[in-house]
Amino acid sequence: MAISLSESLYIGISDILTRKLRSLITILGIVLGVMCIMVVLAIISGMNASTMEWMNERGGVNKIQIWRNWDYDFRQGGSATLSLSELNQLRQQIPEAVAINPSVAINDAKLQYRGFSYRGAVLGVFPDMQIVENWYPQQGRFVSEIDLRENSNVIVLGSSVARDLFKGQNPMGRRIMVQGQILEVIGIMDSKNWENPGGGPWSGNMLEYMNQQCFVPLSTMMHKLKAGSEISSLQVTAKNPEDALNLQNKINMLLLRIKNGRAVFRVSSAQEMMQQMKQNSLIFTTIFIMIGAISLFVGGIVIMNIMLASIKERTREIGVRLAIGAHRMDIFVQFMVQTVLITALGGILGIILGYLILDLVSGYLQMPMLAEPRMILVALLVSVGVGLIFGITPAIKASNLDPVVALREE
Amino acid sequence: MEKYSIMEIIKTNALIKDYSLGKVKVRALSGIELSIDSGEFVAIMGPSGSGKSTLMHIIGCLDSPTEGEYYLDGDLVSELPKKALADIRNRKIGFVFQSFNLLPHLNILKNVELPLMYSGISTRQRRDKARYILDSVGLSDRLKHKPNELSGGQRQRVAIARAIVNDPFILLADEPTGNLDTQAGGDILEIFAQLHKAGHTVIMVTHDPKVAERADRIIQIQDGLIANGHLA
Structure with missing residues (x-):
């Protein structure tokens, strides 16, 4: 009959309390290892969360973008623009696309209202831009299909433009002059705001440039504001993230065909970017998880050594326990439980310390870090695992002691 | 009680114990024939190296x-696996x-409780029993x-309490007064005498020899053999 586990737990806890300082030193490695792994996991999930947030802010994970391929040598011929007929050719072949938004931009347009003027980008777009960018007017309406068909002289203002050009007056229904054309303000876009969580040189609203854009129907742009121009960039929304990658490849192929094999466009997708980001963070993750693992391994070795030393020191006690009727199993369990308790305690301290550090660092770096409850379980399991692995050798050694020899030990 | 009805509680036949010290084989016991009855108070004497400690361990x-x-209480314990010896x-x-x-x-309460813990007796029961014995x-x-x-004499009394708390058949004491002064040693021997009187x-x-005198019977060990047979 071996003694019960609760009995062993009791012995283990009182052993640890009797040797407080030693127990504390013993667990340092585990504490640091668990802390390290936990902080890294929290940083990574925080980074992933802010990446997702950024992606959503920029039109979501289903977005595909087509623009000039800067790697292409344009001396070989071709231009990174699409005519309306080329666009239609492409459009007909990608019926699976949820939304398509071709655009032509005047990057430094002059907007005038009475005595005031404003310099900013004006884009000729499709109504689909709202879907592609997941961005809608806060006031009035956006460019419509009718506007597109009729080359209407209408304009939708970015929130900063509306503020700066009209100095507090309501711009709705007013007429402004853009590139010699009189356009009626039919709407004002929602204000875009996204702060980089890392702070530093990238602090501030990273999407402010969008608030400084204005939108007109693509046809108005191509026929009136910038006559004779061609489409220079294209955005497409796929049905779902899986489709996005397929659609990306398909568009790439179609464009190559349309452009006679010239890779004048670069087709990229949010999915691709996310995979790239994950790839990048994988290196980071691997390194830190390895540091954590090494720290846990060293911590385990330290614990094993201290347990071995402790058993050597307590040989006589083990002899006494054996003499009064302890089974080898009792001794084995006693030391095993003690090791696991110590490492579990280390795990708990590591989690607490990890939380404190996350709190401190995320406040200081303004970096979002997510400590999920799941991590506590993982950290606890890992530290118990370390105890089980490194506790076996000392526990076997203790339980294999010969009572006669053990009792003779001074 | 059942255990007192069997007179012979310890019986050995030609007990031999060899140790190997490196390549040399040392014979600690070379054929011990011993019989101890239930309720006896026996002293085992002998010079160091005589094998008395080895006999005691067996x-x-x-x-x-x-x-x-x-044979212990009629059971052939020399054939039992080490696992069974713990019980x-x-x-x-x-x-x-x-x-x-x-x-x-x-x-000291916990110390006395230990044998009861390894018997699987509940916390409450063993605390009560340990208190009673102490x-x-x-x-x-x-x-x-x-x-x-505690003083040495008090510590040895705790040790005795621990030894008897689980109602054993035999009480084995190895130089129980060796680390005590005369006064404390005398007290301890008195406790053994009382335990003997109570049937242990x-x-x-x-x-x-002065300590051994307190026993009913003295068994002299020399060179791994019983030297004196049955002197009182």
């Missing part, structure tokens, strides 16, 4: 003989050591003390 089931038979040590034998061998970080050796006011807060079988290893 009687106490801490060790097994190389050859020969050892025998727990239930049938009570040890008292020269250096007390109390666990220093446990209070009371009987006059230490009821020291339950929460650690061993190093007491086997005491000693090299001190």
Whole structure:
């Protein structure tokens, strides 16, 4: 009959309390290892969360973008623009696309209202831009299909433009002059705001440039504001993230065909970017998880050594326990439980310390870090695992002691 | 009670124990024939190196003989696997050591509870029993003390309490007064005498003739053999 586990737990806890300082030193490695792994996991999930947030802010994970391929040598011929007929050719072949938004931009347009003027980008777009960018007017309406068909002289203002050009007056229904054309303000876009969580040189609203854009129907742009121009960039929304990658490849192929094999466009997708980001963070993750693992391994070795030393020191006690009727199993369990308790305690301290550090660092770096409850379980399991692995050798050694020899030990 | 109806509680036949010290084989016991009856108070004497400690370890089931038979309470324990010996040590034998061998970080109540814990007795029952036994050796006011807060004589009384708490068949004492002054040693011997009177079988290893005198019978060991047979 071996003694019960609760009995062993009791012995283990009182052993640890009797040797407080030693127990504390013993667990340092585990504490640091668990802390390290936990902080890294929290940083990574925080980074992933802010990446997702950024992606959503920029039109979501289903977005595909087509623009000039800067790697292409344009001396070989071709231009990174699409005519309306080329666009239609492409459009007909990608019926699976949820939304398509071709655009032509005047990057430094002059907007005038009475005595005031404003310099900013004006884009000729499709109504689909709202879907592609997941961005809608806060006031009035956006460019419509009718506007597109009729080359209407209408304009939708970015929130900063509306503020700066009209100095507090309501711009709705007013007429402004853009590139010699009189356009009626039919709407004002929602204000875009996204702060980089890392702070530093990238602090501030990273999407402010969008608030400084204005939108007109693509046809108005191509026929009136910038006559004779061609489409220079294209955005497409796929049905779902899986489709996005397929659609990306398909568009790439179609464009190559349309452009006679010239890779004048670069087709990229949010999915691709996310995979790239994950790839990048994988290196980071691997390194830190390895540091954590090494720290846990060293911590385990330290614990094993201290347990071995402790058993050597307590040989006589083990002899006494054996003499009064302890089974080898009792001794084995006693030391095993003690090791696991110590490492579990280390795990708990590591989690607490990890939380404190996350709190401190995320406040200081303004970096979002997510400590999920799941991590506590993982950290606890890992530290118990370390105890089980490194506790076996000392526990076997203790339980294999010969009572006669053990009792003779001074 | 059943255990007193069997007269012969310990019986050995041609007990031999060999040790190997490196390549040299040393014979510690070379054919011990021993019989001890239930309720006896026996002293085992002999010079150091005579084999009395080895005999004591075998009687106490801490060790097994190389050859020969050892019957404890009618059971052939010399043939039992080491695993089974733990239960025998727990239930049938009570040890008292020269250096007390109390666990220093446990209070004396916990020390006395230990054998009961390894018997699987509930916390409450063992606390009650340990209290009762400690009371009987006059230490009821020291339950929460650690061993190093007690005198040598008191520590040995705790050790005796621990040895008898599980109602063993035999009480084995190895030089129980060796680390004590005359006064404390006398007290301890008095406790053994009382335990004997109460019906306990007491086997005491000693090299001190004055101590051995207190026993009913003295067994002299020399060169791994019983030298004197059955002197009173």
